Amino acid sequence: MAELTDDDLWRLYRQGEVEAFEALFCRHHTAVYQFARTILGRADQSEDVLQETFLALTRHADGYQPRGNFRGFILRIARNQCLNRIAARKAQRLALSQTGLEWIEPDSPEPHPPELAERNEDLAWIKAAVNELPHDQRQAIALLVYEQMSYPQIAELLEIPLGTVKNLIHRARARLAEQWRRTHQEK
Template structure:
């Protein structure tokens, strides 16, 4: 990151390669729109270069870049609120086909129910849950990204997990 801070654009390439899948997946989950996620991913690294002077050398890069990505996702939500709202059903991502139609339908329904349960979490719990479970960030990293104490991260994870367990318990009863 020292080379990027020094203004060497070529030094961004290894960072882009390293975080490409993680950041794209994070933006896609947050926005539930793969095309917008691709735009956000590109914008994230443009901002990394533009804001390189704000990076503290020696500080962990991962929480800093996730914070930039999260802020861009928030900006996108604000733009969507000002413009026409898009139905979530129109923004479903394409899934890999399963072994057969029945299995594919079952998996699709299960995936949608889990996604709906996660989407139904309060926003603060949802952000923490996605960063921990889908993106693999540690509690201290999540705390840094969201600019909240680690204890708050733990509390939100506890409540999110409890709420999801309760909601998905009903799903287990149906299966």
């Protein structure tokens, strides 16, 4: 199935070929998981997003019209899943604050072995720094860096104007650069 396009696979899946769904999963699961990891910063919730995103495909099989942008479609589902979880966290924080209790962010599970094995200091630093960016900047940077999307593609996926995408990315890079300078001056 390697020579088939995403749209070919989608049509086959709709005709009952379960292997075509598996092929789509193989092609796109890393992108969905990485995107969720960058946006949410938590491994456990990213796993949920990966699962829910592909489940959503099976539940709303009529939702995708094959027009050559399956990756964009599936990342949009993943983004909505992430936003739902962020909104849920905010609601939990708000509910707790009204009771006078303090919100404590649950510990993220231990990093997975590939991350523990990360030996390149700069890469480890930049990953952590990207995770600290504000949500909207983090989304744009994730799509730019991991998905190698162009600014117009990012604007289309996030449904925001092109100028806003540029501003988000310039602000994110500036913030990272200032942090880089501070970190390396301290050393």
